[in-house]
Amino acid sequence: DPQEKLVWSVILVDTNRREVSCVIQDVFSPDSRILPECTKVGTPVLEGNGAHYTGPRNISTSGRPCVSWSRQLYSGAAFVRRVNLPAISNGNHRFCRNTGGSKAVPYCIVNVNTDNHVTESRDGDDTHVTTKVEFCFSHPGCDMCKPDSQDVYEAEYCSEAVRQGKCEYNDSEKEQLTSFAWENCRRSCCEASDCN
Secondary structure (H helix, E strand, O other), X not given: OHHHHOEEEEEEEXXXXXXXXXXXXXXXXXXXXXXXXXXXOOOOOOOOOOOOOOOOOOEOOOOOEEOOHHHHHHHOHHHHOOOOHHHHHHOOOOOOEOHHHXXXXXXXXXXXXXXXXXXXXXXXXXXXXXXXXXXXXXXXXXXXXXXXXXXXXXXXXHHHHHHOOOOOOOOHHHHHXXXXXXXXXXXXXXXXXXXX
């Protein structure tokens, strides 16, 4: 059974903050084993759109926990929900990623029910769970905010965009609108994100 081979990993770190091993967990059963290193976790610092982000964040901006990239692939949810296929190469873990830089910031897949609340499966059957892509960062890396960043649009427009939360990547369905705000109100968005 191919499902018996699926695993997720959690990095264990010793007191000197060195990676020493990780927990290998079968995503379809409670079988756990300790093995020498697996998924390497990099710096938590976000740069640009996070195309090379390998940090440990595994919670979306809504507070929902990320689910395993591989489990979504094997359960069919990744294809049903038309998740960007390069994301499947992210590996067998639950960390936020933006492989290939296809999105504005790193993201992950979360489980939600129709009421937009987290759904937990008690019987291990996730066929009733709705998945969706959610962002893990509300803004791109602060390296995008240069001291000479300017707003293209008038101050009034950009102030209103900030007030309405249009500079925050909180809804993946409004990614283009938020990216538009960042392109045209860069200085205001940078100030709102505490990057300046």
